Amino acid sequence: GAVVSQHPSWVICKSGTSVKIECRSLDFQATTMFWYRQFPKQSLMLMATSNEGSKATYEQGVEKDKFLINHASLTLSTLTVTSAHPEDSSFYICSARVTPLAKQFFGPGTRLTVL
Amino acid sequence: AQSVTQLGSHVSVSEGALVLLRCNYSSSVPPYLFWYVQYPNQGLQLLLKYTTGATLVKGINGFEAEFKKSETSFHLTKPSAHMSDAAEYFCAVSEGNTDKLIFGTGTRLQVFP
Numbered sequence: 747g748a749v750v751s752q753h754p755s756w757v758i759c760k761s762g763t764s765v766k767i768e769c770r771s772l773d774f775q776a777t778t779m780f781w782y783r784q785f786p787k788q789s790l791m792l793m794a795t796s797n798e799g800s801k802a803t804y805e806q807g808v809e810k811d812k813f814l815i816n817h818a819s820l821t822l823s824t825l826t827v828t829s830a831h832p833e834d835s836s837f838y839i840c841s842a843r844v845t846p847l848a849k850q851f852f853g854p855g856t857r858l859t860v861l
Numbered sequence: 862a863q864s865v866t867q868l869g870s871h872v873s874v875s876e877g878a879l880v881l882l883r884c885n886y887s888s889s890v891p892p893y894l895f896w897y898v899q900y901p902n903q904g905l906q907l908l909l910k911y912t913t914g915a916t917l918v919k920g921i922n923g924f925e926a927e928f929k930k931s932e933t934s935f936h937l938t939k940p941s942a943h944m945s946d947a948a949e950y951f952c953a954v955s956e957g958n959t960d961k962l963i964f965g966t967g968t969r970l971q972v973f974p
Contacts, residue, residue, distance in 0.1 A: 750904055778960070787870070789964040790951070839904070847958055852897075852904035 748774045750842050752853035759830055760861055767825045767856045769840030775820035776842035780850065781813075784837040796823050830860045863888045863954050867965035875973050880939040882968050884926075884952030887933065894935040895953040895962065896926055905951060911935065912958070922946070947972045 749772040759765050769779055778797050782790040794810075796802040796817035804810045812834075814826040823842075827834055837857050841850040868883040886892055893912050897905040909920025916928040926937045935952060952965040 755902075780960070782964075787966065789865070789966045790962075791964075792961060795960065841904075843960070847960060849907060850960075850962070852899075852906070854902055854904045 748772075748842075748851040750776075750840065750851045750853040752838075752840060752856050754856060755854065756857040756859075758859045758861065761831055762829055764826055764828045765830055765858060767827075767838055767840075767858070769823045769825070769842065769853055771821045771842045771851070774842075774844055774851075776823075776844060777820065778843050778846075779817055779823040780841045780843075781815060781823075781825050782839040782841070784839060784855075790839060793825075827858065830858070832860045834858065835860045863892070863956055863963045865952050865954050865963055865965035867950075867952050867968050869968055870966065871969045871971065873971040873973060874942045876944055877941050880924075880937070880942045880946065880970065882937040882950050882952075882970065884935045884937065884965060885933050886935060886952070886954045888954055888956065890957050893955045893957060893959075894926070894928060895955070896920065896924070896935075896937050897951045897953060898922075899949040899951065899967075901948075908937070908950075942970075942972045944972050944974065946970060 753768045781793045784790045793808045794802045794804045796815045802815035817823040839855040841852045843850045864887045866885045895910045896908040899905045911918045911928045919925045953962045
């Protein structure tokens with residue numbers, strides 16, 4: 747089956763620094779990738795949808811200048827958390843799909859801890 | 862607005878016992894409903910989904926779910942639990958045939974020998 751990887755699987759950083767998380771589709775080309783965030787004991791919340799070669803679409807309440815998304819190729823999307831603060835500590839998950847409304851394949855997630 | 866409620870953050874069953882994971886949804890339009898499973902250190906995998914048609918949906922690994930519109934429910938069941946079923950299970954809804962998934966908070970299933 748289709749595989750989506752994320753790197754790193756976990757990261758600890760100091761407050762004020764920026765962190766980049768990569769999402770890769772390993773054996774298929776993903777025209778669209780999705781970024782989710784999950785706080786402890788809460789549900790996955792969609793943050794943004796990114797289409798290859800165009801700007802990401804952010805969900806209401808998600809700061810686009812803080813969470814920079816780049817979908818530069820059909821197999822790679824990156825999420826950069828800029829000037830991270832402790833409240834950004836969370837589990838970040840990406841998913842990818844080939845065609846509109848097709849099945850989404852999820853990555854294993856990245857746990858971000860901001861000290 | 863759509864929402865999903867999963868009753869019980871933890872469910873424990875004995876191996877061979879019935880598995881029942883509850884999911885209720887709220888949607889103003891005909892929903893598409895999903896169950897995902899997440900094993901440790903892996904991404905979410907689609908177990909099954911309901912779109913239209915038959916309300917009893919069969920998925921992988923012996924799981925099935927029944928869409929009950931009158932109860933706004935989409936509970937997940939498996940007649941006989943296996944140790945390998947231990948995982949986190951997420952119910953999700955989408956607003957018709959769209960990409961946007963709204964997830965529940967998840968239910969961790971433990972299976973005891």
